[in-house]
Amino acid sequence: MPDAAFNPLIHAPHRLRICAMLSQADGVEFGEILERIGLTKSALSKQIGQLADAGYVTEEAIVRDRRSRQLLSLTPSGREAYAAHKAALQQLIEAPDRAPSTMDA
Structure with missing residues (x-):
């Protein structure tokens, strides 16, 4: 088990969902994430950009x-x-x- 470390960048709800999805596969298409999370393309791109800037996510054109x-x-x-x-x-x-608790007082 890894050492526990709270990560505020990952903790944001949409980024947490993105990381959870990506952790289950070697790669997930942008469109699939978009469909599952329900953000606009620009909002999803911003969330992914923050993860990519931190070095947590890579993007590959296929x-x-x-x-x-x-x-x-x-x-x-x-x-x-x-x-x-x-x-x-x-x-x-x-x-x-x-x-x-109030009962301990």
Whole structure:
């Protein structure tokens, strides 16, 4: 299991969903992500751009069915950052509640 590390860049809801999708495959087409997440093309491009700028996502132009498509993949550092973020979230979920209850007073 990777060391837990909360990552604010990945934590944003749309970027978290993008990383979750990309973590399950070697590559996912932009159009498939667009369809599943329901953002506009420009909004999705902005989210992917932020992940790419951090070195977490790579973009590759491919041709399929005689059409140019964009294939997105997590980089090794992106996979590591996503796994560490998931571990941090899991620790948060599984941690006992540290706040005193009103019954403890």
